[in-house]
Amino acid sequence: MPVAAVIPAKDESAEVTATVDAIRVVDGVDLVVVVDDGSTDDTSRLARDAGACVVTLSSNRGKGAALTAGVLRVAEEETRAGLPVGTHALLFVDADLGGSAVNLAGLVAPVLDGRADLTIANLPPQATPGGGHGLVVTLARTGIERLTGWRPTQPLSGMRCLTRAAYDAAQPLAAGWGVETAMTIDVLRAGLHAIEVPCDLHHRVSGAGWRAQLHRAGQYRDVWRALLARGYRGTGR
Ligand SMILES: Nc1nc2c(ncn2[C@@H]2O[C@H](COP(=O)(O)OP(=O)(O)OP(=O)(O)O)[C@@H](O)[C@H]2O)c(=O)[nH]1
Numbered sequence: 001m002p003v004a005a006v007i008p009a010k011d012e013s014a015e016v017t018a019t020v021d022a023i024r025v026v027d028g029v030d031l032v033v034v035v036d037d038g039s040t041d042d043t044s045r046l047a048r049d050a051g052a053c054v055v056t057l058s059s060n061r062g063k064g065a066a067l068t069a070g071v072l073r074v075a076e077e078e079t080r081a082g083l084p085v086g087t088h089a090l091l092f093v094d095a096d097l098g099g100s101a102v103n104l105a106g107l108v109a110p111v112l113d114g115r116a117d118l119t120i121a122n123l124p125p126q127a128t129p130g131g132g133h134g135l136v137v138t139l140a141r142t143g144i145e146r147l148t149g150w151r152p153t154q155p156l157s158g159m160r161c162l163t164r165a166a167y168d169a170a171q172p173l174a175a176g177w178g179v180e181t182a183m184t185i186d187v188l189r190a191g192l193h194a195i196e197v198p199c200d201l202h203h204r205v206s207g208a209g210w211r212a213q214l215h216r217a218g219q220y221r222d223v224w225r226a227l228l229a230r231g232y233r234g235t236g237r
């Protein structure tokens with residue numbers, strides 16, 4: 001089964017070229033779609049120069065909407081090539097992995113072998129420590145466990161490979177930063193099989209500055225919304 005990578009990107013001119021270059025050599029990947037979600041830098045041009053198909057959204061719509069737009073583009077490319085829609089397995093990849101994205105091969109193999117419907121990359125400790133306190137990760141992990149019985153180690157990991165059937169089970173994708181949490185719950189609730197796979201991936205880690213705190217506040221809000229929409233009411237009840 002061929003694999004299509006979908007990369008949501010906002011102002012990623014520093015890493016997008018290296019990320020696309022690395023993904024293009026991952027076994028099975030024959031299509032790379034970068035979704036530029038309202039960047040103010042050169043992300044779109046650089047991604048196109050690196051050989052990706054680029055979807056440029058004129059205003060910022062958030063990660064969930066960007067992934068949805070990317071998969072629509074995959075379907076268009078399949079149709080253009082005379083293939084049935086859904087021919088590709090999907091590989092969701094953050095744009096800030098740079099060259100370490102070559103190590104995504106281990107994430108793809110279990111889906112192609114039929115061992116899992118959804119694989120989620122577990123990253124090793126990163127060179128720079130994060131500036132957060134794990135609040136969002138704990139919320140997502142606890143919510144997923146309460147709703148499905150499965151306790152992920154890295155519930156917010158954006159690096160995922162999934163079958164088209166698993167993608168369809170997760171429709172519509174949740175908005176913004178709630179997309180990973182919601183996808184995991186929806187796929188498991190559909191009776192499909194998810195596993196975590198250790199991958200040697202390295203990304204830019206948000207620090208402790210105000211921008212990073214704002215990013216975490218947005219993540220917290222979106223993860224809560226995704227959990228509430230799926231019936232989670234917190235640990236107290
Ligand atoms: N669609 C979309 N993608 C975004 C947006 N902001 C960042 N991204 C992309 O989402 C991916 C993850 O963003 P990061 O900033 O690396 O966030 P993170 O890795 O979850 O956060 P930290 O672990 O705290 O660093 C990257 O590919 C970003 O380019 C946005 O507003 N919209």
Ligand SMILES: [Mg+2]
Binds near residue numbers: 096204
């Ligand atoms: Mg990152």
